Amino acid sequence: MRYLSKDQYKFLQEELAYSRNQDILSQEQADKILDLYAIKPGLSFVRVMLVIGAILVGLGILSFIASNWDELTKLVKYLIIVGMFLGFIAAGYSMSEKYPKTSRSFLYMALITYGAGIFLIGQIFNFGGHFTQAFLLWAIGVLPTALLMRDKLVFLFAQLLLLIYTLGSIGTAGFAYGILLIPAGYYFARLIPAHFIAFFNNLLSIAAVIYLGEFSKVEPVLTVLLLFILGNIAFYKLQDIYRLQGILLFCITGFILTFPDIWNAWQLASFNTEISIVFSIGYILYMLWLVKKEHFIPLIFVCITIFRYYVDLTYDFMPKSFVFISGGVLLLLFGYYIERRRRKVARS
Incomplete structure (x- = not known):
């Protein structure tokens, strides 16, 4: 079907x-x-109401507890957190057959309580560690639930937690073993195909590449070049959301490579300006070739790149008012050209 x-x-x-x-x-x-x-x-209107209600109730209860936190003993604090979590789970299970949508809402409240409990218990017992470890533990608890319930919303939440964990781990000591959970996202995407799940899976993979590059002390230019190549591979070899993310990835990373500072590696620092100019020329020509193939996104990055060079060349020696006025006129012309190009493509 x-x-x-x-x-x-x-x-x-x-x-x-x-x-x-x-x-x-x-x-x-x-x-x-x-x-x-x-x-x-x-979208089910009832489900939207129940999801929003579950989030507000969960946050409200936790806010109330946090506001009276100092007046409670450690044991009482712990029992309240565990009791709320188990209570929401029990309520959700008891209503799962007659009221499945309401049952899911209690599940969402349980997951919010579970995550908040990790942070609050860490405060109670003064556990150390980087804040990202709490997000990893939260994701570890949410992922099995998403796979068991096959709930897209819960899995999206798990992906966001892993994304925060991965990006937050950049620059920290020790290996971020949580990135090993990323393949679970692609397994879930095979069970329940959805574009937004694939989008966040790819976003997590990109974040993992950035993290591994920094962890391995690889020069940033190599990481950016790798992402540029991976973006091209996804664009030419894959379909659907992978193709869209591929073109976005190599357009963004290509734009980053037009800056001289990114080439400050090994013996390239003495020629970083020349290398960036040569790459920029090739990048713009490549983008224009894609525009000729009726791809709209590269046209935006051609305009952004030209505008960046315009600002770099004129900002220091021209009157600031003239820079802003002429820059605005340039953007208006770019906007007119883009709109005209889109209309031409639409007519064809």
Whole structure:
């Protein structure tokens, strides 16, 4: 079964009806084709209300506890946290059959309580360690729940926790073993395909590459070049969201490589300006070639790169008011050109 939006499903019905009228398909064949598709379920208003309610209740209870934290003994604090967590779990389980959406809300409150409990218990018993370890422990608790319940929202939350952990681990001592959990995201994406899950999986992988580059003391230019190459591979070899993220990745990393300071490695520091200019010329030509292939995103980065060089060359020796006015005019011209280009592509 494949899911389509309402407009896509309606378009498919109209095309199949046209094919029947032209005697290309029989009624039975059209029905069989239509049975392969279904309208993609939209957001449930009830579920949105319950999710927001669960988040507010969880945060409210924890805020109340935190405000009276000093007046409670360590044992009472610990029992309150554990009691809230187990209470939400029990309530969710008891309502799972009759009221599944409300049951999920109690699950969300339990996960919020679990994470907040990690931080609060750390304060109670004065546990040391970097703050990212708490996010890792939180993610370790959330991930199995997401896989068991096959809940996209819970898994998205786990991905955000891992992203905070990975980025926060940059520059810290010791290896961030939590990045070994990233493959679980791709396994989940195979179970329940969703573009936003794939997007955050790739974002986590990019963060892991940056972290590993810093941890291994690799020159930043090598890390950026690696991401530039990986972006090109994803753009040319993969499909859907991977292709979109690929073009964004090599456009962004290519723009970073136009700055001279990124080339301050090994014996390149003496020629960093020349190398950045040569790369910038090649980068702009490459972007223009992609624009010719009717890709819109590279056009934006061509404009950004040209504008950066304009500011670098004029800011120091031209009157500041003229720099801003002429820069604004340049951006307006870029905007006009982009809009004109998009209209041309739309007409074609």
